[in-house]
Amino acid sequence: MSYDLLKTKNLTKVFESGFLRKTYIKAVDNVNIFLKEGEVVSLAGQSGSGKTTLAKMILRVLEPTSGEIIFKDKNIWRDLKGLKDLKWYWRNVHIIFQNPFSNFNPFYKVDRTLQQALELIGIDPDSHEGKQLIREALEVVGLRPDETLGKYPHQLSGGQLQRIMIARAWIIKPKLLLADEPVSMLDVSTRGKILELFLKLRDEQKTTVLFITHDFGLAYAVSDRVMIMYRGKIIEEGTPDEIFFNPKHKYTKELIESVPMLYRKWKFEL
Template identity: 45%
Template sequence: MSDKFLEIKNVSKIYRIGGLLGQTKIAAVDNVNLALERGKPQVLSIVGESGSGKTTLARMLLHLIQPTHGEILIDGMQTGGQLNGAQLKAFRRRAQPIFQNPFESFSSRKTVDTYLFETARNILGAQTQAAANRAVDEALVNVGLSAERVVGRYPNQFSGGELQRISVARAMIPRPELIVADEPVSMIDASMRMNVVNLFKKLRDDFKVTILYITHDLSTAYYVSDQIAIMYRGSIVESGPSAKVLKTPSHPYTELLLDSVAKIGEKWNEVVRLPDLETKEYGYKGCKFAGRCPYAREVCRQARPPIVTLDEQSQVHCFKPVDYQHPAPVSGS
């Protein structure tokens, strides 16, 4: 068996946009590679501005959409491709989602426990009411709630933070090895965010769950994650231990993100965004960041950047550290 728990190998998702005339292809996810070691549960944050491909990557990981190229293995099991009913059930026991908007995850017409019991029966496979009750109770206690507080109530009887904790409880019922949480705190009150983010650390430590935490927010990513991967226009530009990536960034885009945070707190997304360049950037034959990069040279516009291994755990996709391929600009130019 592979020594990797999660392997994302050369994964791309290509969308065609526009009408019959003038169709453009965009690589929403562009040849992404990532791996996590087996037996080492951790929080991996995927950080990037709007349109960088985070949700597309998450949906491929969760077997909700298929990659155009490449393969994803979770604990040796391949997502994408064709899974039959039993395989899909086995997959759902391993990998569970948490979505951005808790008010959309739960229908306003159903009591929230409906979802908890459905998961207990259909995914965990609880055979009796007593077994389902036990699983639901336990999951709620693990997120700091209780069946008494939750059962029989509708979504509008909870705050966004509580509902998101119920989403976490639901995801934990099958005792998954992986939780993919796509912007799980962006729609909830700022005062409740740390509550949910702290839960991720607890699940990692107490239940050995690996968490993929997708976010715009560098401060919670820094706080919660062991590893971090920075995405830009479908590509991972830098990855490694979060303290290293965020304290000593190697990619100019990571530097830009950190500068923006320093200037404007958490709201960097609007500032660093250049929407008019967006579609063009996806199709660049060189580095997609070259148009915004203060260090860009000709080589950056001509070829995709190399993957530079900085140490055992860290990589950057950039010409900048590869000096011999990257002659200094002529002074005054």
């Protein structure tokens, strides 16, 4: 039996903005979720529903306003202390960010990103093994090492940078991969290949993937389970078929309706 790898309890994030007249946005509102070992779970919801905020709290880079996140019996905002604990956590929980452009340092060649991944798992980037792993990782995501290595971020496209982030995740092989709109900049043929890679990580490494998307069609295609997020809340949860054929909320119906007809037909023929 697979066990709960991560749980959240009444997780909430309120953003405060404005100087004289303060306004508050409840980006994540009392969320209770669980993620089991070795499953692909989609978090689907329209833009602004709080998906990225939830992912950032789970990654432990954005502090919750209230509530708890439990990873392997550790309360990550209470029990992890010091660099050693954090490194342990980030080796176990990794993210592919939504916007690749803002997540590469423009002054470093993209190689640096992959070398840092090797350092995190204790492999010397200059060793033969390290160099070999980098080439392998690039090939796995369909990039040619000679066209990618030695380049600065501005010399590559959004789709290429997105694939480098996926290559980095492939090197680290975390227990939990938070994939925040990871294929948004890829064309359809590459997209399929990357989605298969997530399933492969699940099947071969027992990786848990939280697949974040605003596209219900993608959620339906890749996941074991789907959670629907709306205005900071998880409004329903179930298998892709349960949600697709028997959506309970008006909002979920709208999300399903927005999947193009042709695409839906294609899904059913799979």
